[in-house]
Amino acid sequence: MADVIRNATPHDVTGLLGLTRELAEYEKLTHLFVATEDTLREALFGARPAVEALVAERDGKLVGYALYFHNFSTFLSRRGLYLEDLYVQPALRGSGLGTALLRRVAAIAVERQCGRFEWSVLDWNQNAIDFYTKMGATVLPDWRIVRITDAALNRLAGATS
């Protein structure tokens, strides 16, 4: 089996969109999924790219991907790298493709002199936590993500004046 990890190109958009939809199905979040080929192409390859992608191929077929962008640490005063998605098709899990994607993103973080490489995990996903911990990562115990969207975001924004 020939495995290839490479940067995504505009030719991958159709296949990549299919994989992101598979991830939404796996996470039971298809009700939130509104991506299209056009929005994904614009996000990755438009005038102001919002995100970057690696794809994993096995025997010439797209079977996984990683999406990442830069965040920032004030105290380190430099960019970090944040992994938004890491996905490998279920039938191919455990075959090393996920690790290969993660290592490649880590290599990009090092190459770009990022102070840290971060991502998120569900607190009940002990297999993933064990895997990440074994590779030297730390699960921050006490930070929580706060999110505001839609009408509540508009209300917060609109009450400025």
Added chain:
Amino acid sequence: MADVIRNATPHDVTGLLGLTRELAEYEKLTHLFVATEDTLREALFGARPAVEALVAERDGKLVGYALYFHNFSTFLSRRGLYLEDLYVQPALRGSGLGTALLRRVAAIAVERQCGRFEWSVLDWNQNAIDFYTKMGATVLPDWRIVRITDAALNRLAGATS
């Protein structure tokens, strides 16, 4: 008292660095603090800005700031906005400056059509959690941040093998 919330300019770098150091002291994280005027200027106003900033002035004096950057939601297929720091000098807390900064960042998120506006909170900071919840934000209960840095990051990247 005249309060002003405005975009930071290169003239603010010295004052802004002082405020970021105050935040590091407040969080007892000065051992991680390596920012200098040069690195902060480059991050905010260099050829490839890594982060954006608002400052809060009271009676012409810099007393608070917000630092933010864009993240990305795959399922929404669009940028979000992430608030990295929100800081107001301790003596001025409760005077509305923090809320004014937060509202202004929310307005930027809406103006740029971001799908969501996010930040982080410590799980023991109940006052902050109550404040955010009251304004319509949600604290995601089950996501944890995973972080890898320094030697472990280099090892993952394969740089040492």
